[in-house]
Amino acid sequence: MHLFHSPSSPYVWKVTVSAKLRNLGDRITLIATNPQASPPELLAQNPLSKVPCLVTADGLPLFDSRVICEYLDGFGTARPLFPPQGPERTMALLMQALGDGIMDAAVFRRMQSAYPQDEGRQLLGGRAQAAVARSLDMLEATPPSGLHDIGAVTVACALGYLDLRFAPEPWRQTHPRLAEWFAEVSTHPAIADTVPA
Ligand SMILES: N[C@@H](CCC(=O)N[C@@H](CS)C(=O)NCC(=O)O)C(=O)O
Known part of the structure; x- marks a missing residue:
């Protein structure tokens, strides 16, 4: 998985903390991105030009942090961060x-x-x-x-x-x-x- 990432974004931080809590940190490669500059690589995955944007192993682009964090809950054996119901x-x-x-x-x-x-x-x-x-x-x-x-x-x-x-x-x-x-x-x-x- 690849994560369009900016170090000072609190939404990106939320995703990296969630990934670490679920022991998934080493499955995510960070792509340093300045979303304000609207780089074409980001726009190709997220028309909103915002980080975080996660590209899954299947090539599916996911945004925003809420969607990404819930998606990450589907992997691994650590306790889920989203209670089921x-x-x-x-x-x-x-x-x-x-x-x-x-x-x-x-x-x-x-x-x-x-x-x-x-x-x-x-x-x-x-x-x-x-x-x-x-x-x-x-x-x-x-x-x-x-x-x-x-x-x-x-x-x-x-x-x-x-x-x-x-x-x-x-x-x-x-x-x-x-x-x-x-x-x-x-x-x-x-x-x-x-x-x-
Ligand atoms: N609701 C979104 C907010 C994402 C967001 O606003 N990210 C900011 C970085 S802190 C951004 O990429 N801004 C670029 C822009 O607005 O052009 C989420 O939870 O991911």
Whole structure:
């Protein structure tokens, strides 16, 4: 399998953490990619010009991170990250949606910070910042436990991305239970060995 990859993407990180947790890391070859440059090799596989994009051993291109992570659950014998059914699955998917939403808002803020900060951009950036703040509050009320499912993996990668891109906006003091969980899972090799640069 080949993975179109960019080292600072939180969505790519989510895929590499999932692959490592499921002992599949050595079955995936990384292809360094700048999706902003829309290279033809990426466009041939993903018309959205986004990473991650996984090309399976059969040559099937898969995007986005949600589809790729669930696909990876079909291999190997490690515990699946997507619970098969019932309330456990619903909660894992909900936490995945929350983590993905934090990534979406944070990546959007980061991208638009490169442009002149007119009134419209300030308004949109402020909405994205507020969405992240509210999401952190929700996670503080019910922090994930362990790194057992796709919800916990996604939230961990979202928090790691905040640390990477928004370090001057500390969240730990105001969210101590979430901070404690993140400190604990950050030592897991699947996270510690794959931290984005
Ligand atoms: N929902 C997608 C989001 C992927 C995404 O937005 N990736 C960013 C990198 S962080 C990207 O490739 N952006 C390129 C672009 O928007 O042109 C997923 O979960 O994979």
